Structure formats: C-alpha cells, structure tokens
Amino acid sequence: MAKISFHHSDGNVDVLDVDPGTSLMRAAVTNGVDGIVGECGGQAMCATCHVYVRPEYLDALPEIGEDEEEMLECTAGPRDETRSRLGCQITVGDGLEQIEVDVPDDQI
Amino acid sequence: MSATVEGRCPFGFGGDSDSTSVMTPSQNLGTQAMAPAALPATESAARVPYPVADWVDPAALISDPYPTYERLRREAPVAWVPALKKFLVTSYAGCHAVELDQEIFSANVSGATMNRALGAQPMLRKDDPDHAADRAAINPVLRPKNIKEAWAPVFERNARMYLDVLEEKGPGQADLNRDYAAPVASQNLIDLLGLKDVRVEQMRRWSHDFIAGAGNVLDDQAIWDRCEASRAELDAILDELIPFYQQHPNASMTSALANSGLPFDNVAANVKLTISGGMNEPQHMVTNIVWALSRHTEQLDKVLHDDALWPAVFDETVRWLSPIGMYPRETTQETTLGGVRLPAGAGIGVVVASANRDVDHFGPTAGEFDIFRPKTSHLAFGSGVHLCAGHWAAKTSIGQIAVPLAYQRFPGLRTDETRPETWDGWVFRGITSLPVTWN
Numbered sequence: 001m002a003k004i005s006f007h008h009s010d011g012n013v014d015v016l017d018v019d020p021g022t023s024l025m026r027a028a029v030t031n032g033v034d035g036i037v038g039e040c041g042g043q044a045m046c047a048t049c050h051v052y053v054r055p056e057y058l059d060a061l062p063e064i065g066e067d068e069e070e071m072l073e074c075t076a077g078p079r080d081e082t083r084s085r086l087g088c089q090i091t092v093g094d095g096l097e098q099i100e101v102d103v104p105d106d107q108i
Numbered sequence: 109m110s111a112t113v114e115g116r117c118p119f120g121f122g123g124d125s126d127s128t129s130v131m132t133p134s135q136n137l138g139t140q141a142m143a144p145a146a147l148p149a150t151e152s153a154a155r156v157p158y159p160v161a162d163w164v165d166p167a168a169l170i171s172d173p174y175p176t177y178e179r180l181r182r183e184a185p186v187a188w189v190p191a192l193k194k195f196l197v198t199s200y201a202g203c204h205a206v207e208l209d210q211e212i213f214s215a216n217v218s219g220a221t222m223n224r225a226l227g228a229q230p231m232l233r234k235d236d237p238d239h240a241a242d243r244a245a246i247n248p249v250l251r252p253k254n255i256k257e258a259w260a261p262v263f264e265r266n267a268r269m270y271l272d273v274l275e276e277k278g279p280g281q282a283d284l285n286r287d288y289a290a291p292v293a294s295q296n297l298i299d300l301l302g303l304k305d306v307r308v309e310q311m312r313r314w315s316h317d318f319i320a321g322a323g324n325v326l327d328d329q330a331i332w333d334r335c336e337a338s339r340a341e342l343d344a345i346l347d348e349l350i351p352f353y354q355q356h357p358n359a360s361m362t363s364a365l366a367n368s369g370l371p372f373d374n375v376a377a378n379v380k381l382t383i384s385g386g387m388n389e390p391q392h393m394v395t396n397i398v399w400a401l402s403r404h405t406e407q408l409d410k411v412l413h414d415d416a417l418w419p420a421v422f423d424e425t426v427r428w429l430s431p432i433g434m435y436p437r438e439t440t441q442e443t444t445l446g447g448v449r450l451p452a453g454a455g456i457g458v459v460v461a462s463a464n465r466d467v468d469h470f471g472p473t474a475g476e477f478d479i480f481r482p483k484t485s486h487l488a489f490g491s492g493v494h495l496c497a498g499h500w501a502a503k504t505s506i507g508q509i510a511v512p513l514a515y516q517r518f519p520g521l522r523t524d525e526t527r528p529e530t531w532d533g534w535v536f537r538g539i540t541s542l543p544v545t546w547n
Contacts, residue, residue, distance in 0.1 A: 040495040045500075070251050
C-alpha cells in the first residue's frame with residue numbers, strides 16, 4: 001500500500017492508504033476528499049484535481065506532460081511554478097510510496 | 109515558498125470549491141411499493157422492494173420536467189419508473205456516484221439505438237479502455253489552448269455573420285433560435301469538424317436525423333430511413349475527407365480523428381456523435397441564457413457592466429436549464445445506489461437536469477437562477493471519463509462569444525412577450541422558438 005496525505009487549508013489532513021498504481025485524483029474522489037473534484041475522470045481535460053505537492057516529494061515525480069502543462073494554465077487556484085500538479089497525472093507506488101500535497105481552496 | 113504564477117487560461121473561472129457529495133439513503137418514500145410485474149428483464153424472477161414512481165407521466169416531463177424532478181428527489185431519488193422502463197436517478201449524490209463507477213454503471217447499454225443510428229458504436233456508448241482510445245484522439249483539439257487560438261476567431265466570425273441576419277429581421281420579427289442560435293451553432297460545428305462545403309441546413313438535418321435515430325426506441329422505420337440517408341451523405345463526404353486530412357492535417361476534429369489510426373467506421377461514428385451532440389446543446393444555451401437574463405434583469409444589468417461575469421452566466425444557466433436532461437447507463441452487476449438495491453442489467457436514467465437543482469448539493473436556493481451563487485460543481489456536462497469533450501468549446505463559442513456579442517450589438521435585447529415562445533423535450537430540452545426584441 002502507498003500513503004497519500006491531503007492537507008487542507010483549515011489544518012485538517014486526509015491520510016489515505018491506497019493500492020500502488022492509484023492516481024491522487026482517483027484516490028481522493030473515491031474516498032470523498034473535500035476540495036478535489038476530478039471532473040473529467042483523469043484525461044487532463046479539466047483542471048479540477050489541482051494540488052500543490054510538498055517540496056520534499058517533487059524530485060520523485062514524472063515530468064509535466066504537454067497536456068498537463070496546458071491544463072495547469074486553467075486552474076481556479078493560483079498556479080505555483082514548481083509545486084502545482086494535476087492529481088490525475090501522479091500515480092503512487094513504484095518509487096513514490098508516500099506523498100503529501102496541499103489542496104487549493106478553489107477548484108472550479 | 110515559490111512564487112505563484114498567474115493562470116493564463118482563457119476561461120476566467122474562479123471561486124469557491126465544493127465537491128462534497130454524501131450519499132443520502134432514500135427516505136420518505138411516499139410512493140414506495142413492492143416491485144410490480146414490470147421488472148427489469150434479468151430480474152423477472154425475483155420480487156424485491158424498491159421505490160416505484162408509477163405517477164411519472166412522460167407528457168408532463170416534456171411540457172415541464174422540473175416539478176416531476178422535484179417530487180422524485182423528495183420522495184424517491186432512485187426509483188423504478190414504469191412509464192420509462194428505467195430506474196431514474198434524480199439526486200446529485202446518486203448521479204455523481206453513477207458517473208464515478210463505469211465498471212458497475214456501464215455506458216455500453218443494451219439495445220442502444222444510438223449504435224444503429226450512427227452506424228457503429230461511438231465513444232459515448234463505450235467504457236474504458238475502448239472509450240479512451242477514441243476520446244484521446246479528439247481531446248487535443250478541444251483543450252482550451254487550441255479552442256482559443258485556432259477556433260475563437262472562427263466562432264466570432266460566425267456569430268457576427270448571423271447577428272447581421274438577426275438585424276435584418278428586426279426587433280418585431282426576430283426569432284433568436286431560428287435566426288441566430290441555430291445557424292451559429294451549426295456553422296461552428298461545421299468548422300470545428302472541418303467539414304468542407306456543408307451548409308448549415310444540411311448539418312441541422314443530419315443532426316436532427318441522428319438524434320431521432322438515437323432516440324428511436326419505438327423502432328419507427330421512417331426515422332431509420334432518414335437516418336440512413338443522412339449517414340450515407342456524410343459517409344460519402346468522409347470517404348474523401350479522411351484521406352485528404354491524412355495528407356493535409358489541420359486543427360479540426362475530423363483531421364485529428366483521421367490521423368488517429370482509428371478505423372474508418374470508428375472515425376465516422378465519432379464524427380456523427382459530434383454532429384448529434386454538438387449542435388442542439390450550444391444552440392439551446394444561446395436561447396436559455398437570453399431567456400434567463402430576460403427574467404433576471406438586475407443580474408443582467410450587472411453583467412452588462414462587467415464582462416468578467418459572462419463565465420458565471422454560462423455556468424449558472426447550464427446548471428439551471430440543462431440542455432441534456434438525462435442519459436442512460438446500465439448496471440453490469442447487482443448493486444446498491446442511495447440505499448436502493450438495483451439488479452444486474454437494470455436500465456438507469458441519470459437525470460442530471462434534476463441533480464443540478466438538488467438542494468442537498470446546491471443549498472435551499474437550488475431552484476433559483478443566481479449567477480452570484482458560490483461556485484459549486486454541477487453535472488450539466490456529465491462527469492468522469494464521459495465529461496462532454498466539447499465543454500471548453502461551448503463555454504467559449506457561446507458563453508464568451510455568441511451571447512455577449514448579441515448583447516453588445518442589440519442594446520435592450522430581451523425576450524418579446526407579445527409573441528409566443530415554445531419549449532420542447534426533457535431528455536434533451538430547449539427552446540424551439542424564442543421571439544426577441546431590442547430597443
């Protein structure tokens with residue numbers, strides 16, 4: 001199992017243990033994590049699973065693809081030049097056994 | 109802490125987020141009864157209790173579906189509706205839950221008239237991974253950057269062209285649907301699809317024939333004949349167009365499909381799907397917005413003084429008056445939804461137009477039109493992998509171009525109460541005639 005922590009701006013944290021291969025978006029939507037919408041089901045066609053990845057995990061992430069880059073320009077909350085990612089494009093397991101992200105206040 | 113980057117998205121959406129959805133068990137089932145004889149086919153042997161809404165009247169749905177939706181949400185948000193031979197899901201939580209699980213709630217529904225109407229199974233009736241292969245081909249065309257850079261200028265040209273038509277008709281004769289919404293939506297789709305030398309009337313006829321075929325549950329032969337004739341016309345065009353775009357790719361959807369490696373039938377079915385689902389809805393959004401703003405003039409005044417409000421106008425209208433009211437799913441196994449047990453093979457109607465007015469999701473003012481309500485996710489474009497591929501195109505072409513330009517061109521634009529308007533439908537609902545006037 002891999003561990004994902006969603007930190008909310010009010011200080012609450014949702015900690016999920018999920019199967020390897022699960023995306024942050026899917027984990028959040030399946031478990032009802034507040035503040036992650038995941039409207040398009042993981043196709044990088046919306047920008048409603050925006051997260052700010054905590055710095056210590058950034059090196060373990062895959063590069064931002066062209067589609068993700070385009071959609072990161074459409075986030076409702078401000079884009080952070082290093083920490084903003086789409087939750088649907090980050091999968092845990094395989095070198096990323098644990099990750100912590102901050103959930104933006106706005107997704108739509 | 110790194111610096112934040114201002115989004116450069118062409119779409120000015122912002123505001124509060126509320127994605128919370130809590131499943132609520134069905135309660136207060138005033139009309140609950142034991143299942144009647146008309147059970148779903150696969151469960152005919154079992155006699156299981158679930159709410160039955162035998163009072164739902166299709167004629168009442170067509171005339172104004174919202175009172176029926178409200179009663180269903182209150183009494184039985186997941187209910188078997190004998191008149192439709194389907195379970196209708198009318199709560200936000202229920203509709204959202206269906207969309208989250210394509211393994212249990214399949215889009216590949218049995219007896220799909222859409223597959224026959226379009227000549228092959230389009231992506232809308234497939235589940236992943238088959239769906240994803242088709243969908244991936246068109247997503248790049250329909251992401252915001254390509255819409256803004258390649259298509260917004262085309263959408264603006266088309267809007268201005270038909271504003272001239274509207275002006276010629278004049279404030280005593282103009283019909284916003286006939287003279288503007290319909291031809292603009294049709295021409296936009298012709299261009300976005302990259303269909304050369306097709307006239308707006310031809311596109312509208314194809315669209316109507318395919319939609320009629322997709323809804324031809326009564327197996328009317330005349331409808332199949334019209335559908336087949338339109339399909340043949342389009343296939344003849346695609347026979348030439350697909351090889352052309354393989355040699356000369358451009359920013360259109362047909363070009364993207366032609367270069368996707370998908371077989372011809374697949375490409376053709378998805379072009380037809382786009383023709384079926386890409387015309388009426390943007391057309392209805394033009395008239396729905398003007399109808400809504402004509403009845404909420406205080407909000408209109410604010411919009412006319414602040415262009416930044418147009419995205420909220422589009423979003424609130426598509427929630428309040430959703431052009432797509434219901435779409436089908438089918439259970440692949442026995443399951444429970446909102447506390448109601450559903451058999452395997454059950455036909456489900458996902459009533460997003462009802463979900464979009466659910467007080468449990470939008471609060472006590474869910475039934476009101478309010479462009480200033482807190483931003484809350486709605487289901488007008490669906491949700492999950494079948495989320496409308498054209499949602500960025502619609503928000504741009506209609507919400508940011510066609511409607512704002514009409515108000516700019518005609519000060520005092522409003523519905524004309526002295527001439528009758530007409531509405532039609534509930535599965536697809538829209539205004540079929542909307543007389544308008546201006547100062």
